[in-house]
Amino acid sequence: MIDKLRMPALLFAFAAGLAFPALAASQKRAPECTVILDAASGDVLHREGICDRRLNPFSTFKFPLALMGYDAGILSDEHTPAWDYQPEFDAVKRDRKTVDPTIWEKDSVLWFSREITRRLGEEKFAAYVKKLGYGNMDVSGDAGKNNGLTHSWLKSSLKISPDEQAAFVRSFLAGKLPVSRKANAMTMAVIPSFGAQGGWTVHGKTGSGRLGDDAGKANRNKPLGWFVGWAERDGRKVVFARMQVGADSADSPKGPKVREMFLKELPHLMKQR
Numbered sequence: 232m233i234d235k236l237r238m239p240a241l242l243f244a245f246a247a248g249l250a251f252p253a254l255a256a257s258q259k260r261a262p263e264c265t266v267i268l269d270a271a272s273g274d275v276l277h278r279e280g281i282c283d284r285r286l287n288p289f290s291t292f293k294f295p296l297a298l299m300g301y302d303a304g305i306l307s308d309e310h311t312p313a314w315d316y317q318p319e320f321d322a323v324k325r326d327r328k329t330v331d332p333t334i335w336e337k338d339s340v341l342w343f344s345r346e347i348t349r350r351l352g353e354e355k356f357a358a359y360v361k362k363l364g365y366g367n368m369d370v371s372g373d374a375g376k377n378n379g380l381t382h383s384w385l386k387s388s389l390k391i392s393p394d395e396q397a398a399f400v401r402s403f404l405a406g407k408l409p410v411s412r413k414a415n416a417m418t419m420a421v422i423p424s425f426g427a428q429g430g431w432t433v434h435g436k437t438g439s440g441r442l443g444d445d446a447g448k449a450n451r452n453k454p455l456g457w458f459v460g461w462a463e464r465d466g467r468k469v470v471f472a473r474m475q476v477g478a479d480s481a482d483s484p485k486g487p488k489v490r491e492m493f494l495k496e497l498p499h500l501m502k503q504r
Contacts (some may be wrong), residue, residue, distance in 0.1 A: 239300045263475040265493070265499060266395040270404050270461060270468035277500050278404035285367055286474065287388035289438035290339040290486065291459045292384035295399070297421060298338065299359040300347045309420050336421045336436065339486075347382045354388075356380060362409050365399065366391025386443040396472035397457045404461055404468060422460065425490070435460020435471075437486025442476065452480040456489035462497060466489030469501070485497060 247430035264280035266363045313331040316322065320342035328334075335343040348356050357379075361368045369388040372379030383389040389401075402408050406415055438457035442450055454477040462469045473493045475484040 232369075239340045243456070246490075256450040263473075265471070265473045265496075265500070266393050266397045267469050267471045268397050268401055270401055270470050273401060276469060277357065280393075280474075281391040282472075282474075285392045286387050286455060287440060288389065288396075288442065289386075289440040289455070289457060290341075291396065291436045291438035291457045292337065292389070293336055293344060293362070294403075294418070294422065294436050295363050295365050295460065296344055296347055297332065298363070298403070298410045298414050299351060299356070301417045302359075302410040303351060303355065305347055306332050306417065307352050308417060309434040314343065316342070320345075332417075332421045337423050339437070345381050351380075351382055351469050362390070363399070366395055371485065386440055391473040396457075397470050400459060400461055400472070402468065425494055427462065427494040427497050429464070429501070431462045431464045431497055431501075433460065433462040433494060433497065434492065437490050439485035440441050441480075452479070453477050454483050454485055456486045457485040458486060458490040458493050471497075493502075 262281050262284070264282040264284075265277060266272065266275070266279075266282045266428045267277040269276055286334050306312065310331040310333060315329050316327045320326075320435070322340070322342045326338070326340045326342060330338075330343045333339065351359065357370050358371050366386075369390070370383040370389045372381075372383045373387050376382075381390065389464050399400050399408075403415065403418070406412070406417070419434075422434045422436060425435070427433045434464045436460050438455075438459070440455050442453050442455055444451050446453070456475050456477075457473070459472045461468055463469075471493070473489055475492075477484045
């Protein structure tokens, strides 16, 4: 089971359904969160911002989806299978290419994700998300559209908080998630790695999107950026989740931007501990 963090009562109210516009109006800065946990003990090393509000995971969902793909035998190793692009995938130009698991994670190729979920099928896909205890575990998709296999993690039904993202990664590193050892090892191998100042090596997945209709008309087009993963230095490991929402629709704190900010700030954040 994924470890649960104790959350302040004031913040917990947001999980009960407090309207996002009211939240935005109450703060000068756009909503954001950075949470860092010690991977071994689970101790909170840094937690700042609104970290218990569930939002769509977007491409950070490729983290658990890799676990599902390897555990189910759809994916084999870092470079197998290598699937060719098909016109019916209707992908953006940069993704019209042959893609393997490493390229999939590195370039965030959406059609590859959808091929994995299609091969899993609705029942098995939903069962995996529930078994992994991922966020609200809702892969139903948009009401009446029967698109859970292709859209649930993209501005749709599946949501997860930064606190839950960090707890999920910690359980993954500890080998406590209900998947095979091979699935754990292969997922660890394909998650992208980055160098950070201070000698830290960071492994993580970005996510980029927009808030969607349930954020209210004034906020639905505000951009959302994620960076989720773990970092290590001198034998020590920490897990983290950073989320940031842009102040307006023209702002762009998309995943790569959020990642670059985190990589620069990590040494300073860890000096505090």
